Amino acid sequence: MTNPATIAGLTSEATTEPATLGEAAYQRLRADIVAGGLEAGKPLRLEALRQRYGLSFSPLREALMRLQSERLVVSAALRGFAVAPLSREEIKDATETRILIECEALRRSMRDGDDDWEAGIVATFHALGRQVDRMAATAGKADVAEVLVMEERHHQFHRALISACGSPRLLELADQLSIETQRYRLPSLTGRNIGAPPRDVSAEHREIMDAALRRSGDATTLLAEHYRRTSASIQAAMA
Template structure:
């Protein structure tokens, strides 16, 4: 007989609802549907995501831990602001981290890792970045994230890969604001060169190509003010 009985059904349902809200809130922030500096009112979010206050608060606290949401005035929440200094700091942190996680992944990656990396690139290559209406293609964004996750998947340090994911999300907010301006052919070339350097186990070149792609974020650095205005969350 198990000494650890399963948690009550209500607890499981609450955890599931909180995870759902976390993913939807996270995506709304990354996509800019919730603007930098925007107030996140619990009542409005309950209506927006059709859940109660408890999973909303749990999701918001999780988003604070990954720096996509900020707390202010004790109990208030808002979308984390974007700024030039923050972007510069993020780019520098990602460049430094890549020197470790990419090199470690290339050292420890086996044939299965290599096959998955190549496959993730081809799936992304076959998918359009934007839809006919000019909107962001959600499918491409998912495949893009999987490609970068596959690149470092063989790094044996969970701490480092988790930190990489945190920085990826934070900087992805800046990238997605300008995704419609990106050249699809150039983006494909960038990622192909990263993939080819990785499967060739050329760590210096793989890191350089990856860091070159990150540096493109800096072309819009001066467009970000020190702090974003604080607005109220719009009606759902």
């Protein structure tokens, strides 16, 4: 059965209580890795995790195996686990793979999407805009909780675009790649982001939305450029 948290969203705020400790460990570990609470490259000692989360080895190991499949954790046999390192190569590969997956899913959604699909795009675009406005009002303070809410809205918008593709695999892959790339985005969003190019992300979103609703082939091009711009700025910051 697919994990509802994977589909539902990114953040640790579980709308539903996890049924097992293994599931809880998975969600908390993933949230901490993505948000940087567990530093990239750092070894994940089981004894330390046991104390940190108040769990036993079994559910922790289960969660770590899952996270390893999602490339958030690496491991060597008998040598334990570590938070997957960040690298320019990885963000590049993740971004290009994401573009491949999401552009195909967007093409199919534009072909098959109905009124509900369109409504979902408009609704999530609006919600994202509201959140961006709210954060602009309290400018200066890069509150990490607020940033996480915005990232969740951002994810919901992009997911709405491809939600009518009809392929569970493409949607799951898109979710996984979204999580992976979020690891790279978050530091630059919470940090004070000096030297970032002046970029109107909201305008990019609006263009993508408009093209998608027009069922125009431009939508995939705009989507790819949107992701490549973000990736390039991250890579530049990783000098």
